[in-house]
Amino acid sequence: MFKKILASVGIGAAKVDTVLETEHLHPGQKFQAQIVIRGGDISQDISGLELALMTQVKVTRDDEEYFSNHVIDRWRIGESFTINPGEEKVIPFEARLHSETPITEINAGYNHSHVWLETGLDIDLAMDPTDKDLLHIYPNEAVKTCMQAMQKLGFQLVKADVEQGYLRARDFQSVSGCYQELEYRPQSRSLFGLQEVELSFVPEAHKTHVLIELDRAFRGDGYVDLTIEHDHVNLSQLCDQLERLFS
Structure with a gap:
């Protein structure tokens, strides 16, 4: 007993x-x-x-x-x-x-x-x-390339954490009840007036969605997004896409 x-x-x-x-x-x-x-x-x-x-x-x-x-x-x-x-x-x-x-x-x-x-x-x-x-x-190829593009554009990854909640955009929505935020800051001069950029990813089987929060010095916060097809991952093209979204 x-x-x-x-x-x-x-x-x-x-x-x-x-x-x-x-x-x-x-x-x-x-x-x-x-x-x-x-x-x-x-x-x-x-x-x-x-x-x-x-x-x-x-x-x-x-x-x-x-x-x-x-x-x-x-x-x-x-x-x-x-x-x-x-x-x-x-x-x-x-x-x-x-x-x-x-x-x-x-x-x-x-x-x-x-x-x-x-x-x-x-x-x-x-x-x-x-x-x-x-x-x-480890990141999938789309996420890894996106992180490389941020570095090539002059941003440094300073913080990463996981937040409670869901991500929603026009063409996608997260389902796990949590999302990761990667916080970037310009390494030198403020590109396009950006003080901070936060990236969150919603991967699917054949593509990865990216929700981007932009913190500008004079215009406040705003959101943009893009989708990376897994069979069309290209560093140079992704740099161009991000530059257009940031401008």
Whole structure:
């Protein structure tokens, strides 16, 4: 009975560990993993497993800002089973990252973009043991080229974070409940009177939408957008497009 009480508060309970084939991924990419469940000190009934793709978002509410964990996507493995003491069970898992997964591998002065995979066991009468696996998310070719174009136009990436909410433009809308902002500032003189440019991306299967917030010295904030077709990614053309939007 004492072991059952301990297991109910997570002491001596079953453990879960998700072993990813690779932690280095792109938004929208398929990934494979092995979910390893190891039995604790007593037999326990597992009602299922849940995996969640997580990030940390900045929440602005009542003139207050704070960070909160946000679920981008989740998957449930509903198989029920019993795990015995010392037993090890391995469940193969495959899924696709959400296309709006924030990029973490960014060379910015301040980068508060974090993504991880969280795995939990649904154990009757027990606390939910969890496993967290940090992911390294890289930009797709369209986003990477857009970032190169900003640098070529004389802008420096100074900040990256993830905000709570949705992006909406005439031809696209985000769906994940969060969006990433890349904040750029002119490296020297203020190009087109711009003090700051913020880029947010909404990738789809064959194209990536870009919402751009422009902060001008005398005209205030404004928004423009463009769409990059994945089979027509060209650095020189993208520089020209951005220059036209900024002018």
